[in-house]
Amino acid sequence: MTTCNPDVERPTVATIARPATVAVIGTGAIGQDLVSKISRSSALTCALVAGRNPESAGLRHAELLGCPTSAGGIEAVLSADRPFDVVFDATSAAAHREHWPRLEPLGSLVVDLTPSKVGAMVVPAVTGLDAGGSRNINLVSCGGQAGVPIARALATAFPVSYLEVVSTVASVVAGRATRLNLDEYVATTGQAVTAFTGVSDVKAILNISPAVPPAPFRTAVHALIPGADLTRVREVVESAAAEVRRFAPGYEILAASVTGDRVMISLHVIACSEVLPPYAGNLDLINSAAIMVAEQHATRLALSEAAL
Ligand SMILES: NC(=O)c1ccc[n+]([C@@H]2O[C@H](COP(=O)([O-])OP(=O)(O)OC[C@H]3O[C@@H](n4cnc5c(N)ncnc54)[C@H](OP(=O)(O)O)[C@@H]3O)[C@@H](O)[C@H]2O)c1
Known part of the structure; x- marks a missing residue:
């Protein structure tokens, strides 16, 4: 951790x-x-x-x-x-x-x-x-800041045909404005993924979790990549994560898996701040x-x- x-x-x-x-x-x-x-x-x-x-x-x-x-x-x-x-x-x-x-x-x-x-x-x-x-x-968006570096790293190293960026934020740190512009969140995050990866088939999703205690900020990046090698996938995403950690030290890859042509990367962002609770990485x-x-x-x- x-x-x-x-x-x-x-x-x-x-x-x-x-x-x-x-x-x-x-x-x-x-x-x-x-x-x-x-x-x-x-x-x-x-x-x-x-x-x-x-x-x-x-x-x-x-x-x-x-x-x-x-x-x-x-x-x-x-x-x-x-x-x-x-x-x-x-x-x-x-x-x-x-x-x-x-x-x-x-x-x-x-x-x-x-x-x-x-x-x-x-x-x-x-x-x-x-x-x-x-x-x-x-x-x-917060999900864009978390997911785009990983999506970009995968798309640079592999022939990616589909990308999905799914983020979860705790309800207590998602204000009314975040809820009001949820449609814009989905559209803009998806457009950013396409703009920075060149992959046109993308999907962005945001979960606003009511869980108690509050859910930590997490992002999963799913990619379709024929013949991806897990060792290389890990290298590529860890290198991208290190770049984000230069200004967000709580950014951490939690899991990476390859199942057939499905690649899944899971990460969280722990807030590193004296005034924010750890779950407010968003x-x-x-x-x-x-x-x-x-x-x-x-x-x-x-x-x-x-x-x-
Ligand atoms: N929370 C997140 O995880 C997160 C992460 C990344 C980006 N964002 C984006 O950041 C923005 C703010 O999100 P938030 O979660 O902080 O929402 P929030 O808690 O509802 O804060 C929005 C604030 O803006 C004020 N406001 C709205 N329209 C205004 C206007 N025309 N003039 C002056 N003040 C105005 C609101 O005032 P009232 O209190 O009077 O409504 C409120 O204080 C959203 O666009 C959201 O998508 C949020």
Whole structure:
């Protein structure tokens, strides 16, 4: 079983002269963990957390961490004195589709945690952190962040004809917005699998488990591969998992099997965080990717300001 130390195992960024200013829209499961991670980053300053319910637990959480807050939603972001360097959208796919045309003129880097698929898709272990200069980065979904690296590794090494990515998240860490945009989750995760593997016959599934105690975040990748060799399959997926562990230390392959032409890989992501329960790897994985994208942008801004 993976053990995690949240402070020492993650990549660190060099101290930079001016941390990037960050706004978060959405104060639910994803938004609250993002705020915790921003407050621990030396490259980012939590400059605004915008919800829409003044009584929300997420706004109280942000206040306790010293972030300015507003219940004014996107309007609070748009009416700030200066544009934020980075805006995280942790609302819903439908809300993000409305937010983006209003955020775009600000020139901020927008990191979209919803499965809206408006922006350029980033899965760090596969794409790196750049998205061809796009100012709207889409992080696909938690299941996409977990499954795409494995699907991509299999499709690169073998002639894969079918891919299925099935994820399970605990109900207590899947907020209302996650449930509302379940159809977008399925569509966007499937499109990401196709985009990064070249395999057109794919299926994405999300289980929201009501189990008590809460189910850990798990993903199974099923592939149809004629003549796959188990030893080689293990090598390929362990190498892909090592790449993800560079920023999500709780990412671990649990099982790999080959039965005829059916290949099955099972993995889990344990949250490595002082504020998340271990089963919340779904939040930890996508939010760690989001923070890395923002920190790279902060470094780039600091370098270009230093060059002036
Ligand atoms: N939870 C996961 O495992 C997970 C993982 C990866 C990605 N995601 C994605 O992240 C997004 C958030 O998921 P979640 O689980 O954090 O849901 P959540 O707990 O319901 O959080 C969504 C938050 O956004 C707020 N919100 C919604 N529309 C808004 C708007 N137009 N303006 C301002 N605030 C708005 C909600 O406010 P109210 O409280 O007033 O409704 C709520 O605070 C979803 O798109 C989901 O698919 C979730």
